[in-house]
Amino acid sequence: MSSPDVATAAQGTGWGTLQLLGNELATQFRRPRTWAMLAALALIPILMGVAIRIVGGSSPGRGPAFLDQVTNNGFFLALAALTVAIPLFLPLTVSVAAGDAIAGEASHGTLRYLLIAPAGRARLLAVKFSAAIAFCVAATLIVVVAGTVIGWVLFGFGPVTLLSGAQVPVGDGLLRLLAVAAYVSxxxxxxxxxxxxxxxxxxxxxxxxAATAILSVTAQIIGAIPQLEAVHPWLFTDQWLGFGDLLRxxxxxxxxxxxxxxxxxxxxxxGAAAIARFTTKDILS
Structure with a gap:
């Protein structure tokens, strides 16, 4: 094949990958299940905000982190909602999105048709993983955006007192909140x-x-056992709540x-294990 032909093929493959990713994202975010999960995540800060507005805030040191500061500054509602969502609700929705990526296509009999295009399996895995990352970002942002809006409506915003004791304007605080959202994603x-x-x-x-969600819970349980401290740094859940440094x-x-x-x-x-498994898998459906 001549150089122009190679370049054309490469461009075609790249454009085809982008088209496949676009179709995957469109399919994922058109599903009622996806919107139901995002709506459930958005309910977390809404319910927390309404409950705090009716009952009042908790005493310092009680409840999730930042919860006792919400009544004084609605900015902290998004942070409190994230600390509630991270251990269970976010991993659960991410487990659904990622666990369905390939198995869902196989169960619906569409996997073989997706693999007809050139460059096949590795590209499909890359597209599915990219779509899963997009869902991680969307899931985190829905909690942050809902928490920010509800916090502002119910409690108002003011200068943000950071964990280090310094006070920053609301705009600076919102930028730090976006950094926290990136950390959680x-x-x-x-x-x-x-x-x-x-x-x-x-x-x-x-x-x-289910297996993905169970592994998430198991890793967090192991991370809470002091006798297993030696393995804690190797757990994928070890630093999930470590975004406090962004608030200093x-x-x-x-x-x-x-x-x-x-x-x-x-x-x-x-990723390597998925490629090794998927590229040698006999696709029957």
Whole structure:
């Protein structure tokens, strides 16, 4: 094949990948299930805000982090909602999105048709993983946006007192909140890679979803056992709640970088395992 032909083929493959990703994202975000999960996540800050407005805030040191500060500044409602969503609700929705990636296509009999296009299986895995990451971002942002809006409506906003004691304007606080959302989204990427790998092992989506969610809970239980402290740094859940450094002055990025490196390790390991499994799998449906 001549050089122009190679370039044309490469461009075609790249454009085809973008088209496939666009179709995947459109399909994912048109599903009633996706919107039901996002709506359930949005309910977390809404219910918390209404409950605090009616009953009043908790005493310092009681309840989730930041909850006792919500009545004084609605900015903290989004942070409190995130600390509630991270251990269970966010991982559960991410497990559904990632666990369904390949197994869902197999169960509906559409997987073989997706693999007809050139460049096949590895590209399809990359597209599915990209769509899972997009869902991680959307799921995190829905909690943050809903918490920010409800917090502003019910309690108003004011200068934000950081964990270090410094006070910053609302605009600076909102930028830090976006950084926290990015941190949490990155935290879910490793779980997405695990879910994608498990999705290549079965044609039953609910099995991959459940296994992913169970692994998330199991890792958090192990992380709470002091006798197993030696393995804590290797758990993909170890730094899920470590975004406090983004709420200090000046911002400390070490925890963000450490979390990103940890999740990247899981992506490499389970991404490679997913490719090894999927590229040798006999596709029957």
């Amino acid at each position: 990155v935290s879910m990427v490793g779980l997405s890679a695990i879910g994608l790998f498990l999705s290549t092992l079965t044609t039953v989506p609910i099995g991959a979803m 002055s000046p911002i400390v990025w070490d925890s963000f970088a450490g979390n990103a490196l940890l999740q990247a390790g899981y992506v490499l390991v389970f």
